[in-house]
Amino acid sequence: MSARDFLKKTEKQRMKELFELLRIPSVSAKSEHKKDCAACARWLADHLKRIGFKARIYPTGGHPVVYAEYLVDPRLPTALYYGHYDVQPPEPLELWKTGPFDPVVRSGYIYARGATDDKGQTLAQVKGVEAVIKATGTLPINVKFMIEGEEEVASAHLPGWMKKNKKLLKADICIVSDTGQFNKKTPAVTYGLRGIASSEVFVYGPDHDVHSGTFGGTIANPVNTLCWMVGQLHDKNGRVAIPGFYKRTKPVSKWERTQFRKLPFDEAAFKKSLGVSRLQGEKGYSTLERAWCRPTLDVNGIKGGYQGEGAKTIIPSMASCKITMRLVPDMEPGEALNLLEKYLKKIAPKTVRVKVDKHGGASGVVVPTEGPWLAAAARAIKAGFGKDPVFMKEGGSIPVVADFKKILGLDTLLIGFGQADDNVHSPNERFRVMDFERGCRTAAALPDELAKAGR
Numbered sequence: 001m002s003a004r005d006f007l008k009k010t011e012k013q014r015m016k017e018l019f020e021l022l023r024i025p026s027v028s029a030k031s032e033h034k035k036d037c038a039a040c041a042r043w044l045a046d047h048l049k050r051i052g053f054k055a056r057i058y059p060t061g062g063h064p065v066v067y068a069e070y071l072v073d074p075r076l077p078t079a080l081y082y083g084h085y086d087v088q089p090p091e092p093l094e095l096w097k098t099g100p101f102d103p104v105v106r107s108g109y110i111y112a113r114g115a116t117d118d119k120g121q122t123l124a125q126v127k128g129v130e131a132v133i134k135a136t137g138t139l140p141i142n143v144k145f146m147i148e149g150e151e152e153v154a155s156a157h158l159p160g161w162m163k164k165n166k167k168l169l170k171a172d173i174c175i176v177s178d179t180g181q182f183n184k185k186t187p188a189v190t191y192g193l194r195g196i197a198s199s200e201v202f203v204y205g206p207d208h209d210v211h212s213g214t215f216g217g218t219i220a221n222p223v224n225t226l227c228w229m230v231g232q233l234h235d236k237n238g239r240v241a242i243p244g245f246y247k248r249t250k251p252v253s254k255w256e257r258t259q260f261r262k263l264p265f266d267e268a269a270f271k272k273s274l275g276v277s278r279l280q281g282e283k284g285y286s287t288l289e290r291a292w293c294r295p296t297l298d299v300n301g302i303k304g305g306y307q308g309e310g311a312k313t314i315i316p317s318m319a320s321c322k323i324t325m326r327l328v329p330d331m332e333p334g335e336a337l338n339l340l341e342k343y344l345k346k347i348a349p350k351t352v353r354v355k356v357d358k359h360g361g362a363s364g365v366v367v368p369t370e371g372p373w374l375a376a377a378a379r380a381i382k383a384g385f386g387k388d389p390v391f392m393k394e395g396g397s398i399p400v401v402a403d404f405k406k407i408l409g410l411d412t413l414l415i416g417f418g419q420a421d422d423n424v425h426s427p428n429e430r431f432r433v434m435d436f437e438r439g440c441r442t443a444a445a446l447p448d449e450l451a452k453a454g455r
């Protein structure tokens with residue numbers, strides 16, 4: 001029996017297992033889900049053990065890391081697979097057609113939080129490897145799995161754990177399935193990710209809410225002021241107005257411009273999928289260039305004052321917002337956050353007090369677009385999808401990829417099975433059943449291809 005046949009035979013069972021995993025509400029951002037995160041780690045470790053791996057759960061200062069290995073022969077190449085079992089918060093709940101943690105299949109899609117990001121994709125890699133073991137009794141390479149529970153909150157504890165466990169993680173190449181295909185007809189290898197820097201900005205006015213009639217016109221309103229400040233973050237050409245923001249940004253190379261133009265990007269379909277009639281962004285760049293090669297800044301949420309039923313006439317005492325910046329390689333989160341803080345404090349009127357909390361971040365990366373490992377990934381995708389992949393970048397971030405290079409000196413193959421319309425981080429997240437299947441097939445073809453590449 002081939003690995004492919006094994007997958008075919010076990011389709012129902014695999015779906016059942018994915019559902020089990022999706023039922024665990026492993027929301028890393030919320031402390032009330034700490035136990036669920038631990039349960040998810042246990043599920044994965046048990047599962048990997050049943051497949052024949054030596055697996056262990058490592059506590060960290062946050063949610064645990066699952067590490068598992070199947071070592072065949074030290075002379076064979078070693079692949080370090082990464083995935084994350086944590087998910088984004090499911091809110092707003094009222095917009096889900098079915099419960100975020102009650103997985104169902106509707107019209108060829110598995111609906112649940114984490115279906116694509118990243119439980120479905122991680123399990124596809126696990127099940128692909130299992131199929132090879134079941135079909136051949138062994139693996140043609142050494143395989144290590146490192147599955148963490150804090151990716152969606154910027155992987156704060158993972159780099160420290162990796163530094164302590166460098167020996168354990170010794171490998172030749174890293175494999176990550178936490179990205180997407182280019183579109184429904186075009187699989188992809190991703191060669192670049194943006195980094196991220198997160199912050200929260202507070203604007204303080206009077207030390208308590210005050211009557212807007214009595215005091216309106218006499219003091220600064222923190223909500224008005226914060227909104228004005230946010231308005232100063234971009235210029236009229238859509239460029240971020242913070243001095244020095246672009247100083248480390250390299251121009252889009254000729255090679256990339258040509259590559260991107262060749263991609264079958266359908267701008268009309270893109271707009272339609274988002275429900276917008278026009279696109280907006282930095283002048284002088286194409287849509288894909290803006291999303292993949294340019295740093296950006298966005299307010300993720302803003303609050304202040306009264307939002308309940310009816311009217312309340314106050315000048316609120318404070319306002320706040322969360323801001324993230326997407327970074328290009330060489331732009332470090334700390335530096336970007338310092339620039340943001342300096343600029344906001346400079347433009348703030350003297351009538352308010354401004355505080356900027358600088359949270360974590362992650363660096364952007366570009367991985368090689370040539371070489372034997374990449375060719376191996378392309379061949380595995382061809383086997384799984386029946387089609388050659390294109391090369392693309394992603395605007396999103398996966399913190400560990402820069403750390404693989406910095407801490408372990410390793411390159412990463414980003415082999416994504418998702419789709420842009422999988423509603424990742426949003427209500428009704430989904431994963432196409434067909435993409436799960438193709439993902440498993442690609443994963444089953446990968447070990448052989450990596451073995452060839454590493455010879």
Ligand code: BES
Pocket residue numbers: 117118151152153154155178179180196361362394395396397398399424
């Ligand atoms: N799977 C995503 C990264 C991603 C997003 C890949 C979009 C392809 C397309 C990952 O789980 C993620 O969401 N990362 C966070 C990281 C952050 C919280 C540090 C992100 O990009 O917001």
Ligand code: ZN
Pocket residue numbers: 088117152424425
């Ligand atoms: Zn995510």
